[in-house]
Amino acid sequence: MSSTAQAMLALARRDLKAALRRWGELGLPLMFFVIVVTLFPLGLAPERDLLGSIGPGVLWVAALLASLLALEGLFRSDMEDGSMEQLILSPQPLVLLALVKALTHWVLTGLPLVVLTPLVAQAFYLPANATWILMLALLLATPTLSLIGALAAALTASLRRGAGILGILVLPLALPLLVFGARATDLAVQGQSAAGPLYLLAALLALAMTLAPLAIAAALRISVD
Amino acid sequence: MWIWFHKLGSPPHFYRTAGRLVPWFGIPALLLLIAGAVGGLAIAPPDYQQGDGFRIIYVHVPSAYIAMFGYVAMAVAAAVGLIWRMKLAFAFAAACAPVGAAFTFLALATGSIWGKPMWGVWWDWDGRMTSVLVLFFLYVGVMALRSAFDDASKGDRAAALLAIVGVVNIPIIKFSVDWWNTLHQPATIAKFSTPSITMDMLVWLLAMVVGYTLFFAAVVTMRLRGEVLLRERGARWIRELAAHA
Numbered sequence A: 001m002s003s004t005a006q007a008m009l010a011l012a013r014r015d016l017k018a019a020l021r022r023w024g025e026l027g028l029p030l031m032f033f034v035i036v037v038t039l040f041p042l043g044l045a046p047e048r049d050l051l052g053s054i055g056p057g058v059l060w061v062a063a064l065l066a067s068l069l070a071l072e073g074l075f076r077s078d079m080e081d082g083s084m085e086q087l088i089l090s091p092q093p094l095v096l097l098a099l100v101k102a103l104t105h106w107v108l109t110g111l112p113l114v115v116l117t118p119l120v121a122q123a124f125y126l127p128a129n130a131t132w133i134l135m136l137a138l139l140l141a142t143p144t145l146s147l148i149g150a151l152a153a154a155l156t157a158s159l160r161r162g163a164g165i166l167g168i169l170v171l172p173l174a175l176p177l178l179v180f181g182a183r184a185t186d187l188a189v190q191g192q193s194a195a196g197p198l199y200l201l202a203a204l205l206a207l208a209m210t211l212a213p214l215a216i217a218a219a220l221r222i223s224v225d
Numbered sequence B: 001m002w003i004w005f006h007k008l009g010s011p012p013h014f015y016r017t018a019g020r021l022v023p024w025f026g027i028p029a030l031l032l033l034i035a036g037a038v039g040g041l042a043i044a045p046p047d048y049q050q051g052d053g054f055r056i057i058y059v060h061v062p063s064a065y066i067a068m069f070g071y072v073a074m075a076v077a078a079a080v081g082l083i084w085r086m087k088l089a090f091a092f093a094a095a096c097a098p099v100g101a102a103f104t105f106l107a108l109a110t111g112s113i114w115g116k117p118m119w120g121v122w123w124d125w126d127g128r129m130t131s132v133l134v135l136f137f138l139y140v141g142v143m144a145l146r147s148a149f150d151d152a153s154k155g156d157r158a159a160a161l162l163a164i165v166g167v168v169n170i171p172i173i174k175f176s177v178d179w180w181n182t183l184h185q186p187a188t189i190a191k192f193s194t195p196s197i198t199m200d201m202l203v204w205l206l207a208m209v210v211g212y213t214l215f216f217a218a219v220v221t222m223r224l225r226g227e228v229l230l231r232e233r234g235a236r237w238i239r240e241l242a243a244h245a
Helices: A003-020 A023-043 A048-069 A073-081 A083-089 A094-122 A128-155 A163-189 A195-224 B003-008 B011-043 B052-084 B087-119 B127-148 B152-179 B199-231 B236-244
Strands: none
Touching (some): A003 A023, A003 A094, A023 A048, A023 A094, A048 A094, A048 A128, A073 A083, A073 A094, A073 A128, A073 A195, A083 A094, A083 A195, A094 A195, A128 A195, A163 A195, A163 B127, A195 B152, B011 B052, B011 B199, B052 B127, B052 B152, B052 B199, B087 B127, B087 B199
Protein backbone atom coordinates (compact mmCIF):
# COMPACT_ATOMS: atom_id res chain seq x y z
CA MET A 1 0.00 0.00 0.00
CA SER A 2 1.36 3.41 -0.93
CA SER A 3 2.15 5.86 1.83
CA THR A 4 -0.57 8.23 0.64
CA ALA A 5 -3.22 5.54 0.92
CA GLN A 6 -1.88 4.69 4.38
CA ALA A 7 -2.11 8.32 5.44
CA MET A 8 -5.66 8.61 4.11
CA LEU A 9 -6.73 5.47 5.96
CA ALA A 10 -5.08 6.60 9.17
CA LEU A 11 -6.77 9.99 8.97
CA ALA A 12 -10.17 8.39 8.35
CA ARG A 13 -9.66 5.97 11.25
CA ARG A 14 -8.62 8.76 13.59
CA ASP A 15 -11.58 10.98 12.66
CA LEU A 16 -14.06 8.14 13.01
CA LYS A 17 -12.63 7.10 16.36
CA ALA A 18 -12.65 10.65 17.71
CA ALA A 19 -16.24 11.16 16.59
CA LEU A 20 -17.51 7.84 17.93
CA ARG A 21 -16.09 8.66 21.37
CA ARG A 22 -18.58 11.53 21.51
CA TRP A 23 -21.91 9.93 20.76
CA GLY A 24 -23.97 12.86 21.92
CA GLU A 25 -22.62 15.25 19.34
CA LEU A 26 -23.13 12.74 16.57
CA GLY A 27 -26.80 12.27 17.33
CA LEU A 28 -27.57 15.97 17.54
CA PRO A 29 -28.06 16.71 13.80
CA LEU A 30 -30.15 13.55 13.48
CA MET A 31 -32.43 14.58 16.33
CA PHE A 32 -32.68 18.03 14.77
CA PHE A 33 -33.70 16.43 11.47
CA VAL A 34 -36.41 14.35 13.13
CA ILE A 35 -37.74 17.30 15.15
CA VAL A 36 -37.90 19.70 12.18
CA VAL A 37 -39.73 17.09 10.15
CA THR A 38 -42.18 16.53 13.02
CA LEU A 39 -42.95 20.23 13.21
CA PHE A 40 -44.59 20.31 9.79
CA PRO A 41 -47.45 17.85 10.29
CA LEU A 42 -48.15 19.55 13.61
CA GLY A 43 -47.92 23.09 12.24
CA LEU A 44 -50.10 22.29 9.23
CA ALA A 45 -53.24 20.23 9.23
CA PRO A 46 -52.19 16.55 9.41
CA GLU A 47 -54.11 15.63 6.25
CA ARG A 48 -52.87 12.79 4.14
CA ASP A 49 -53.04 14.61 0.79
CA LEU A 50 -51.39 17.79 2.01
CA LEU A 51 -48.57 15.94 3.77
CA GLY A 52 -48.04 13.70 0.78
CA SER A 53 -47.57 16.68 -1.52
CA ILE A 54 -45.27 18.75 0.72
CA GLY A 55 -43.42 15.77 2.20
CA PRO A 56 -40.55 15.47 -0.30
CA GLY A 57 -39.74 19.18 -0.06
CA VAL A 58 -39.88 19.24 3.73
CA LEU A 59 -37.62 16.20 4.02
CA TRP A 60 -35.05 17.78 1.72
CA VAL A 61 -35.02 21.14 3.45
CA ALA A 62 -34.75 19.45 6.85
CA ALA A 63 -31.85 17.29 5.63
CA LEU A 64 -30.11 20.39 4.29
CA LEU A 65 -30.51 22.28 7.58
CA ALA A 66 -29.47 19.29 9.67
CA SER A 67 -26.26 18.94 7.69
CA LEU A 68 -25.36 22.54 8.59
CA LEU A 69 -25.33 21.71 12.29
CA ALA A 70 -22.43 19.30 12.22
CA LEU A 71 -20.30 21.44 9.94
CA GLU A 72 -18.94 23.91 12.45
CA GLY A 73 -16.91 21.31 14.27
CA LEU A 74 -15.50 19.73 11.13
CA PHE A 75 -12.13 21.54 11.18
CA ARG A 76 -12.47 23.52 14.40
CA SER A 77 -10.85 21.06 16.81
CA ASP A 78 -8.06 20.30 14.33
CA MET A 79 -7.38 24.01 14.02
CA GLU A 80 -7.29 24.47 17.78
CA ASP A 81 -4.99 21.61 18.74
CA GLY A 82 -2.62 22.21 15.84
CA SER A 83 -3.18 18.93 14.03
CA MET A 84 -4.37 20.86 10.97
CA GLU A 85 -0.91 22.40 10.68
CA GLN A 86 0.59 18.92 10.81
CA LEU A 87 -1.73 17.77 8.03
CA ILE A 88 -0.73 20.74 5.88
CA LEU A 89 2.97 20.25 6.58
CA SER A 90 2.87 16.50 5.96
CA PRO A 91 4.33 15.29 2.65
CA GLN A 92 0.96 13.83 1.62
CA PRO A 93 -1.21 15.79 -0.84
CA LEU A 94 -3.57 17.97 1.17
CA VAL A 95 -6.22 17.63 -1.55
CA LEU A 96 -6.62 13.90 -0.83
CA LEU A 97 -6.58 14.45 2.93
CA ALA A 98 -9.31 17.07 2.50
CA LEU A 99 -11.35 14.56 0.50
CA VAL A 100 -10.93 12.02 3.31
CA LYS A 101 -12.06 14.54 5.93
CA ALA A 102 -15.15 15.45 3.90
CA LEU A 103 -16.07 11.80 3.24
CA THR A 104 -15.57 10.86 6.89
CA HIS A 105 -17.90 13.69 7.77
CA TRP A 106 -20.41 12.21 5.34
CA VAL A 107 -20.14 8.75 6.92
CA LEU A 108 -20.84 10.31 10.32
CA THR A 109 -23.68 12.66 9.36
CA GLY A 110 -25.01 12.00 5.85
CA LEU A 111 -25.18 8.23 5.97
CA PRO A 112 -27.19 8.02 9.23
CA LEU A 113 -29.61 10.51 7.71
CA VAL A 114 -30.15 8.22 4.71
CA VAL A 115 -30.70 5.25 7.03
CA LEU A 116 -33.19 7.22 9.10
CA THR A 117 -35.17 8.40 6.07
CA PRO A 118 -37.64 5.47 5.69
CA LEU A 119 -38.85 6.05 9.25
CA VAL A 120 -39.34 9.77 8.79
CA ALA A 121 -40.91 9.32 5.36
CA GLN A 122 -43.75 7.46 7.05
CA ALA A 123 -44.75 10.67 8.81
CA PHE A 124 -45.62 12.07 5.37
CA TYR A 125 -47.28 8.89 4.09
CA LEU A 126 -44.71 8.53 1.33
CA PRO A 127 -45.38 5.39 -0.78
CA ALA A 128 -42.77 2.63 -0.57
CA ASN A 129 -41.28 3.08 -4.04
CA ALA A 130 -40.95 6.83 -3.49
CA THR A 131 -39.15 6.14 -0.22
CA TRP A 132 -36.59 4.04 -2.06
CA ILE A 133 -36.06 6.81 -4.60
CA LEU A 134 -35.78 9.34 -1.78
CA MET A 135 -33.11 7.22 -0.09
CA LEU A 136 -31.22 6.81 -3.34
CA ALA A 137 -31.41 10.54 -4.05
CA LEU A 138 -30.20 11.35 -0.53
CA LEU A 139 -27.42 8.80 -0.91
CA LEU A 140 -26.25 10.68 -4.02
CA ALA A 141 -26.82 14.18 -2.65
CA THR A 142 -25.49 14.00 0.91
CA PRO A 143 -21.84 13.37 -0.07
CA THR A 144 -22.00 16.43 -2.36
CA LEU A 145 -23.50 18.34 0.54
CA SER A 146 -20.66 17.22 2.81
CA LEU A 147 -18.10 18.38 0.23
CA ILE A 148 -19.75 21.80 -0.19
CA GLY A 149 -20.12 22.05 3.57
CA ALA A 150 -16.50 21.13 4.13
CA LEU A 151 -15.49 23.97 1.80
CA ALA A 152 -17.57 26.46 3.78
CA ALA A 153 -16.25 25.04 7.07
CA ALA A 154 -12.68 25.34 5.80
CA LEU A 155 -13.24 28.97 4.75
CA THR A 156 -14.62 29.87 8.18
CA ALA A 157 -12.41 27.56 10.27
CA SER A 158 -10.36 30.38 11.77
CA LEU A 159 -13.39 32.52 12.67
CA ARG A 160 -14.55 32.50 16.25
CA ARG A 161 -18.22 32.55 15.33
CA GLY A 162 -18.60 30.96 11.95
CA ALA A 163 -22.03 29.40 12.44
CA GLY A 164 -24.10 32.29 11.15
CA ILE A 165 -22.06 32.72 8.03
CA LEU A 166 -21.96 28.97 7.26
CA GLY A 167 -25.60 28.96 6.22
CA ILE A 168 -25.12 31.91 3.87
CA LEU A 169 -22.19 30.14 2.21
CA VAL A 170 -23.58 26.59 1.99
CA LEU A 171 -27.25 27.01 1.16
CA PRO A 172 -26.95 28.91 -2.17
CA LEU A 173 -24.40 26.39 -3.42
CA ALA A 174 -26.59 23.50 -2.24
CA LEU A 175 -29.64 24.78 -4.10
CA PRO A 176 -29.23 22.49 -7.16
CA LEU A 177 -29.23 19.47 -4.81
CA LEU A 178 -32.51 20.61 -3.31
CA VAL A 179 -34.05 21.24 -6.73
CA PHE A 180 -33.09 17.90 -8.30
CA GLY A 181 -33.53 15.91 -5.09
CA ALA A 182 -37.04 17.16 -4.44
CA ARG A 183 -37.84 16.72 -8.14
CA ALA A 184 -36.75 13.08 -8.09
CA THR A 185 -38.85 12.36 -5.02
CA ASP A 186 -41.80 14.23 -6.48
CA LEU A 187 -41.67 12.23 -9.73
CA ALA A 188 -41.50 9.01 -7.75
CA VAL A 189 -44.54 10.01 -5.67
CA GLN A 190 -46.45 10.58 -8.89
CA GLY A 191 -45.37 7.16 -10.12
CA GLN A 192 -43.09 8.42 -12.90
CA SER A 193 -39.48 7.63 -13.68
CA ALA A 194 -37.07 9.64 -11.54
CA ALA A 195 -34.02 8.69 -13.58
CA GLY A 196 -33.36 12.21 -14.97
CA PRO A 197 -32.87 14.10 -11.71
CA LEU A 198 -31.04 11.11 -10.20
CA TYR A 199 -28.49 11.18 -13.03
CA LEU A 200 -28.06 14.91 -12.47
CA LEU A 201 -27.45 14.33 -8.75
CA ALA A 202 -24.84 11.71 -9.65
CA ALA A 203 -23.21 14.16 -12.07
CA LEU A 204 -23.07 16.82 -9.36
CA LEU A 205 -21.46 14.30 -7.03
CA ALA A 206 -18.80 13.47 -9.61
CA LEU A 207 -18.16 17.18 -10.13
CA ALA A 208 -17.95 17.90 -6.40
CA MET A 209 -15.68 14.89 -5.74
CA THR A 210 -13.15 16.11 -8.29
CA LEU A 211 -13.24 19.88 -7.76
CA ALA A 212 -14.29 20.51 -4.16
CA PRO A 213 -11.20 18.91 -2.51
CA LEU A 214 -8.97 21.35 -4.44
CA ALA A 215 -10.95 24.29 -3.09
CA ILE A 216 -11.09 22.82 0.44
CA ALA A 217 -7.32 22.38 0.49
CA ALA A 218 -6.79 25.97 -0.70
CA ALA A 219 -9.24 27.24 1.92
CA LEU A 220 -7.47 25.30 4.70
CA ARG A 221 -4.14 26.83 3.68
CA ILE A 222 -5.69 30.31 3.88
CA SER A 223 -7.26 29.59 7.27
CA VAL A 224 -4.12 28.22 8.87
CA ASP A 225 -1.51 30.87 8.07
CA MET B 1 7.01 47.41 -21.27
CA TRP B 2 5.73 46.13 -17.93
CA ILE B 3 6.69 49.29 -16.08
CA TRP B 4 3.20 50.79 -16.30
CA PHE B 5 1.82 47.55 -14.87
CA HIS B 6 4.18 47.59 -11.90
CA LYS B 7 3.58 51.29 -11.33
CA LEU B 8 -0.12 50.45 -11.10
CA GLY B 9 0.71 48.31 -8.10
CA SER B 10 1.97 51.33 -6.20
CA PRO B 11 -0.97 52.71 -4.22
CA PRO B 12 -0.21 56.47 -4.48
CA HIS B 13 0.38 56.21 -8.21
CA PHE B 14 -2.75 54.15 -8.66
CA TYR B 15 -4.80 56.52 -6.54
CA ARG B 16 -3.88 59.47 -8.78
CA THR B 17 -4.31 57.57 -12.06
CA ALA B 18 -7.70 56.21 -11.00
CA GLY B 19 -8.81 59.71 -10.02
CA ARG B 20 -8.00 60.94 -13.52
CA LEU B 21 -9.79 57.96 -15.08
CA VAL B 22 -13.15 58.50 -13.39
CA PRO B 23 -14.41 61.33 -15.66
CA TRP B 24 -13.24 59.40 -18.73
CA PHE B 25 -15.64 56.62 -17.73
CA GLY B 26 -18.29 58.78 -16.13
CA ILE B 27 -18.98 61.41 -18.79
CA PRO B 28 -19.43 59.02 -21.76
CA ALA B 29 -21.51 56.81 -19.45
CA LEU B 30 -23.82 59.73 -18.68
CA LEU B 31 -24.16 60.69 -22.37
CA LEU B 32 -24.86 57.11 -23.46
CA LEU B 33 -27.37 56.54 -20.66
CA ILE B 34 -29.26 59.71 -21.61
CA ALA B 35 -29.18 58.78 -25.32
CA GLY B 36 -30.24 55.19 -24.59
CA ALA B 37 -33.05 56.25 -22.27
CA VAL B 38 -34.48 58.82 -24.71
CA GLY B 39 -34.05 56.46 -27.67
CA GLY B 40 -35.46 53.47 -25.85
CA LEU B 41 -38.41 55.23 -24.25
CA ALA B 42 -39.41 57.62 -27.05
CA ILE B 43 -37.84 56.79 -30.40
CA ALA B 44 -37.82 52.98 -30.62
CA PRO B 45 -41.04 51.51 -32.07
CA PRO B 46 -43.38 49.64 -29.70
CA ASP B 47 -43.22 45.85 -29.69
CA TYR B 48 -45.85 44.09 -31.81
CA GLN B 49 -46.75 41.80 -28.91
CA GLN B 50 -45.88 43.61 -25.69
CA GLY B 51 -46.62 47.18 -26.85
CA ASP B 52 -44.85 49.86 -24.85
CA GLY B 53 -44.38 47.43 -21.96
CA PHE B 54 -41.30 45.95 -23.59
CA ARG B 55 -39.41 49.22 -23.02
CA ILE B 56 -38.30 48.06 -19.59
CA ILE B 57 -35.85 45.88 -21.52
CA TYR B 58 -33.66 49.00 -21.72
CA VAL B 59 -32.98 48.82 -17.98
CA HIS B 60 -33.53 45.12 -17.32
CA VAL B 61 -31.11 43.58 -19.82
CA PRO B 62 -28.16 45.93 -19.05
CA SER B 63 -28.65 45.40 -15.28
CA ALA B 64 -28.68 41.64 -15.67
CA TYR B 65 -25.64 41.82 -17.91
CA ILE B 66 -23.71 43.97 -15.40
CA ALA B 67 -24.78 41.60 -12.61
CA MET B 68 -22.94 38.76 -14.35
CA PHE B 69 -20.14 40.88 -15.80
CA GLY B 70 -19.46 42.29 -12.33
CA TYR B 71 -19.29 38.81 -10.83
CA VAL B 72 -16.87 37.55 -13.48
CA ALA B 73 -14.73 40.69 -13.07
CA MET B 74 -14.69 40.13 -9.31
CA ALA B 75 -13.79 36.44 -9.69
CA VAL B 76 -11.01 37.16 -12.20
CA ALA B 77 -9.58 39.83 -9.88
CA ALA B 78 -9.86 37.37 -6.99
CA ALA B 79 -7.94 34.75 -8.97
CA VAL B 80 -5.27 37.31 -9.92
CA GLY B 81 -4.98 38.26 -6.26
CA LEU B 82 -4.64 34.66 -5.09
CA ILE B 83 -2.17 33.65 -7.79
CA TRP B 84 0.10 36.70 -7.99
CA ARG B 85 -0.54 38.00 -4.47
CA MET B 86 -1.57 41.39 -5.82
CA LYS B 87 -3.10 43.51 -3.10
CA LEU B 88 -4.73 45.82 -5.62
CA ALA B 89 -6.60 42.90 -7.18
CA PHE B 90 -8.19 42.09 -3.81
CA ALA B 91 -9.15 45.75 -3.43
CA PHE B 92 -10.74 45.62 -6.89
CA ALA B 93 -12.71 42.48 -5.98
CA ALA B 94 -13.88 44.16 -2.79
CA ALA B 95 -14.93 47.25 -4.76
CA CYS B 96 -16.86 45.16 -7.32
CA ALA B 97 -18.97 43.14 -4.90
CA PRO B 98 -21.46 45.75 -3.61
CA VAL B 99 -21.89 47.32 -7.06
CA GLY B 100 -22.52 43.92 -8.64
CA ALA B 101 -24.94 42.99 -5.88
CA ALA B 102 -26.84 46.25 -6.43
CA PHE B 103 -27.17 45.54 -10.16
CA THR B 104 -28.26 41.96 -9.43
CA PHE B 105 -30.98 43.36 -7.20
CA LEU B 106 -31.96 45.81 -9.97
CA ALA B 107 -32.13 42.98 -12.51
CA LEU B 108 -34.41 41.00 -10.20
CA ALA B 109 -36.57 44.03 -9.40
CA THR B 110 -37.00 45.22 -13.00
CA GLY B 111 -37.61 41.64 -14.13
CA SER B 112 -40.30 41.34 -11.51
CA ILE B 113 -41.92 44.62 -12.62
CA TRP B 114 -41.78 43.42 -16.23
CA GLY B 115 -43.17 40.02 -15.30
CA LYS B 116 -46.30 41.29 -13.57
CA PRO B 117 -48.09 42.77 -16.64
CA MET B 118 -46.65 40.25 -19.15
CA TRP B 119 -46.94 36.96 -17.27
CA GLY B 120 -49.41 38.02 -14.58
CA VAL B 121 -47.01 37.16 -11.75
CA TRP B 122 -44.24 39.02 -9.95
CA TRP B 123 -42.13 35.94 -9.58
CA ASP B 124 -41.83 32.51 -11.11
CA TRP B 125 -39.51 29.82 -9.79
CA ASP B 126 -37.87 29.11 -13.12
CA GLY B 127 -34.20 28.48 -13.83
CA ARG B 128 -33.26 32.01 -14.85
CA MET B 129 -34.81 33.79 -11.89
CA THR B 130 -33.64 31.25 -9.36
CA SER B 131 -30.06 31.26 -10.64
CA VAL B 132 -29.93 35.08 -10.59
CA LEU B 133 -31.26 34.98 -7.04
CA VAL B 134 -28.42 32.57 -6.20
CA LEU B 135 -26.02 35.05 -7.81
CA PHE B 136 -27.33 37.70 -5.40
CA PHE B 137 -26.81 35.32 -2.45
CA LEU B 138 -23.27 34.61 -3.66
CA TYR B 139 -22.46 38.33 -3.74
CA VAL B 140 -23.84 38.65 -0.21
CA GLY B 141 -21.85 35.59 0.90
CA VAL B 142 -18.61 36.98 -0.53
CA MET B 143 -19.15 40.32 1.20
CA ALA B 144 -20.20 38.71 4.49
CA LEU B 145 -17.23 36.34 4.48
CA ARG B 146 -14.76 39.15 3.86
CA SER B 147 -16.14 41.29 6.66
CA ALA B 148 -16.27 38.37 9.12
CA PHE B 149 -12.48 38.25 9.37
CA ASP B 150 -10.55 40.54 11.70
CA ASP B 151 -7.43 39.95 9.65
CA ALA B 152 -8.14 41.84 6.41
CA SER B 153 -5.71 39.93 4.20
CA LYS B 154 -7.10 36.58 5.34
CA GLY B 155 -10.63 37.81 4.70
CA ASP B 156 -9.57 38.93 1.23
CA ARG B 157 -8.20 35.52 0.37
CA ALA B 158 -11.12 33.56 1.81
CA ALA B 159 -13.64 35.76 -0.03
CA ALA B 160 -11.57 35.43 -3.20
CA LEU B 161 -11.75 31.64 -3.03
CA LEU B 162 -15.51 31.74 -2.50
CA ALA B 163 -15.89 34.14 -5.44
CA ILE B 164 -13.98 31.74 -7.68
CA VAL B 165 -16.08 28.76 -6.56
CA GLY B 166 -19.27 30.74 -7.23
CA VAL B 167 -18.35 31.13 -10.90
CA VAL B 168 -20.05 27.73 -11.51
CA ASN B 169 -23.32 29.65 -11.30
CA ILE B 170 -22.55 31.94 -14.26
CA PRO B 171 -22.99 29.36 -17.06
CA ILE B 172 -26.14 28.14 -15.31
CA ILE B 173 -27.61 31.65 -15.53
CA LYS B 174 -26.53 32.03 -19.14
CA PHE B 175 -28.01 28.76 -20.37
CA SER B 176 -30.95 28.48 -17.98
CA VAL B 177 -33.38 29.87 -20.57
CA ASP B 178 -32.27 27.22 -23.06
CA TRP B 179 -32.29 24.33 -20.59
CA TRP B 180 -35.61 25.08 -18.95
CA ASN B 181 -38.33 26.32 -21.24
CA THR B 182 -40.46 28.45 -18.93
CA LEU B 183 -41.97 31.91 -18.69
CA HIS B 184 -38.73 33.82 -19.16
CA GLN B 185 -38.15 34.65 -22.81
CA PRO B 186 -34.96 33.37 -24.46
CA ALA B 187 -31.95 35.58 -25.16
CA THR B 188 -32.55 38.75 -27.18
CA ILE B 189 -29.12 39.93 -28.24
CA ALA B 190 -26.74 37.17 -27.21
CA LYS B 191 -26.82 35.78 -30.75
CA PHE B 192 -25.37 38.37 -33.06
CA SER B 193 -25.78 36.40 -36.28
CA THR B 194 -29.58 36.59 -36.07
CA PRO B 195 -30.65 38.84 -33.20
CA SER B 196 -34.34 38.47 -32.42
CA ILE B 197 -34.74 42.24 -32.17
CA THR B 198 -34.95 44.81 -34.98
CA MET B 199 -32.17 47.29 -35.63
CA ASP B 200 -34.10 50.40 -34.48
CA MET B 201 -34.73 48.76 -31.09
CA LEU B 202 -31.28 47.22 -30.83
CA VAL B 203 -29.14 50.37 -31.22
CA TRP B 204 -30.62 51.97 -28.09
CA LEU B 205 -30.21 48.77 -26.15
CA LEU B 206 -26.55 48.58 -27.17
CA ALA B 207 -26.13 52.24 -26.14
CA MET B 208 -27.59 51.34 -22.73
CA VAL B 209 -25.36 48.27 -22.37
CA VAL B 210 -22.21 50.25 -23.17
CA GLY B 211 -23.43 53.10 -20.94
CA TYR B 212 -24.06 50.71 -18.03
CA THR B 213 -20.62 49.17 -18.49
CA LEU B 214 -18.91 52.57 -18.39
CA PHE B 215 -21.04 53.57 -15.40
CA PHE B 216 -20.00 50.35 -13.65
CA ALA B 217 -16.35 51.12 -14.47
CA ALA B 218 -16.69 54.66 -13.10
CA VAL B 219 -18.37 53.57 -9.85
CA VAL B 220 -15.94 50.69 -9.28
CA THR B 221 -12.98 53.02 -9.92
CA MET B 222 -14.33 55.48 -7.36
CA ARG B 223 -14.96 52.70 -4.85
CA LEU B 224 -11.50 51.30 -5.58
CA ARG B 225 -9.93 54.65 -4.67
CA GLY B 226 -11.86 54.48 -1.40
CA GLU B 227 -10.65 50.91 -0.81
CA VAL B 228 -7.05 51.99 -1.44
CA LEU B 229 -7.38 54.82 1.08
CA LEU B 230 -8.95 52.45 3.61
CA ARG B 231 -6.33 49.75 3.17
CA GLU B 232 -3.36 52.13 3.14
CA ARG B 233 -4.60 54.22 6.05
CA GLY B 234 -1.68 55.30 8.15
CA ALA B 235 0.68 55.32 5.16
CA ARG B 236 2.69 58.49 4.77
CA TRP B 237 1.41 59.43 1.31
CA ILE B 238 -2.13 59.52 2.65
CA ARG B 239 -1.14 61.80 5.51
CA GLU B 240 0.53 64.11 3.01
CA LEU B 241 -2.56 63.93 0.82
CA ALA B 242 -4.76 64.86 3.76
CA ALA B 243 -2.40 67.66 4.77
CA HIS B 244 -2.63 69.27 1.33
CA ALA B 245 -6.37 68.85 1.00
